[in-house]
Amino acid sequence: MKLRRLWQRALRYGAVGVTAAGIHYGVLRGISAAGPEWLANPIAFLVASLAGYLGHALLTFREETGGRRFARRWLLLQYGVNLSVCSLLPLLLPGPPGQPLRDLLLVFTPTVLNALIWSRAAQFSAHQRLLRAPEPLIHADDLGLASEVDQAILDLAGRDQLDGASLLVNGASAAAASRAWQQLKPADPLYLHLCLTEGPSSADCPDLPASFGALLLASLLPRRRRRVQQQLERSIQQQIDRFRKLTGQRQIHLDGHQHIQLVPIVLHTLLTLAPSQSIVWIRTTREPLPTGLPLSCWVDAVRSGGLLKWMVLQLLSARARPQLQRVGISTNGCFGGVLFTGQMIGAPLDAIARELRAAGTGDGFTRSLLLAHPAAEGASRSLDQRGFGASAVFFRSPERQAEWRALRARESHG
Template sequence: MNLPAALNRLVRYGAIGLIAATIHAAVLLSLGSWLPLSLANPIGFLTASIAGYLGHALVTFREETGGRRFARRWLLLQYAANISVCSLLPLLNAPTVVLVITPTALNALIWNRAARGALHHRQRPGHPAIHADDLGLAPGVDTAILDLATAGRLTSASLLVEGATAESAAAAWRCLPKAQPLVLHLCLTEGPQPQNCPDLPAGFGELLLGSLLPAKRRALRDQIVQSIQAQIHRFQQLTGQHQIQLDGHQHIHLVPLVLDVVLEQPEIVWVRTTAESLPQGLPLKLWIKALRDGGLLKWQVLQPLTWLAQRRLKAAGIGSNQRFAGVLFTGEMTGAALDVAERSLGDGDLLLAHPAAAVNQDQLEQHQFHRSAAFFSSPWRQHEWKALRARTPRG
């Protein structure tokens, strides 16, 4: 940005800041006569924050936003951060200059970051890969995935080698006109018990705990090595692929203890990560749903694990996707959730879905896929299949 443009930006920023401060003062004065200051001030500050949120998006940073509002999370962040800072600084006996400059600098940082995020969102090039998990789990899963791939609505799929239909599913995938290499869907949390592995399968939480406790790590590690190597061998037999791309059933491959073993396998050349940005333009009811159904909690667990995994993968020279969508609304990627997720991604990114036709729940139980039995008995599996089928074919 050249000097005239920077000066113009500064003038616009100052004008919006002055308007917001005036609104804050006006609300404070009007409410101060009948409300205590401790209540009137936060209300005034919220009104000013809304004015700044709109003004900076529509005026100050209009080149980045294209004249559209920032994502609502930036308003919540700015308000919470400023209330916290303005409450804390007086308790620390901070000088007056610090009391004035700190919130101003904090606001500039927040709105600038919001503008960069908006610009990045608008400039995302191309289309993400649409990926389906659990091929080979059951006939109904295979039917939906193969149908979508044949119709050009699906880019790739992961093969669950311990699934009941893994052999026939791998053979059918190879017969597709434009079949991409399958991805190994590593499974340690359910399915048949591996030979000589008394502690497997194990839940995500148990394996995560095993990453933190040395005694449990020692007990689990050899069993995880044996199971992973057996699944790699089985995958190579079914697909004929010697270089392997890998992801995990319930994202288990991101658990540090499991990732340790994955990184030791010379066949692995690519590993999926789940760097999922909080989406912009999502209806409030879907945010409530993500909170109620545990999607937001799952997202909070997986983001730091992904951050750690990305650095280790890069150091090991193993490839990965750039960004991802499919954690917040796992199993319910339809409608607005699917639309917003796809718009937020571009080339090199990955959108995950779990489509399926009707699945025999008893059959999954018999094969020890207890967690998947409930998941795939949901009508959402057919909803995802229908939603993906209705999309424009992938180029």
């Protein structure tokens, strides 16, 4: 595994280095045709170094930097070292300008020096991130959906292996689950798990529940949007009212079953209700791609639809986050649990937790969330009868118990 990662990094470094060298060579030859080479070479380096500065931070050493730029001091150091070398080399190398070997030495000597500088910069970035990186919050959805789900979530909460949970107020065991949570973790408020895609229907909302795709389509079709908008508002208001009755909480921290809160028509309704209903936080799903995973995990992500789901939700989160910021509603920095939904065990769990820890939070955001769906065996038995058909299939999987065991086995993360 180490050899493969070293080889992958060498390829990435080579790709960035060759790109920067090509830029260097093109600028060098272009400027030296009209001016002295000793001036053309430093200018060419300055242009190419910007490509290297960004490319190595965002690609080559992304594990250490988390996809962020190096500190500017490293760029200044690179400039100082390389400008001196680039200015002196043309004077020290024998032969006339334009010889291929001479040009190669002019171009690739800075590349070798940069390898040393960027390696040190990457180590510095990794160290700084570890010093300031908080652990992600471990969160569980679907509390109140069924007693077997509650059993696993409350067990983890009692072991301090869980930081939060979302209450599905239309679930069969919502009232009992809410009481049990408040006894176990009275200082940690529950989140409202808004459910619009499953569950019991009501006469005043004939078009609900509706699938994620149907609501996404309604967001794009004006006539359909007008028809569904008022029903969405009624359904959301009913769930907020029931949530307050069960929990006694005034402020609402909200997420969504199947991430429905990010669908534009639903988000618009939530933003409309937010001032009167004290909605202060809405979950988004900006999930960094994990590194160091075996190929089999990526094959599973493609086969299960996790990668497609990840792409859709990245677009919806990118659209939602500035809207939330404009109206003063908080959201989480990053998120883990879309790409490998329902498979947060083993390598995916460790890799995503590592990425979230490295990503930190970012200015203006709350701590990142790692989502799981633990449950005891038998959670699917009564769900079909209550209109939770998709959840019945999901909770029939033995991976629900595997996620429970995986979270129980994790070291304390507080």
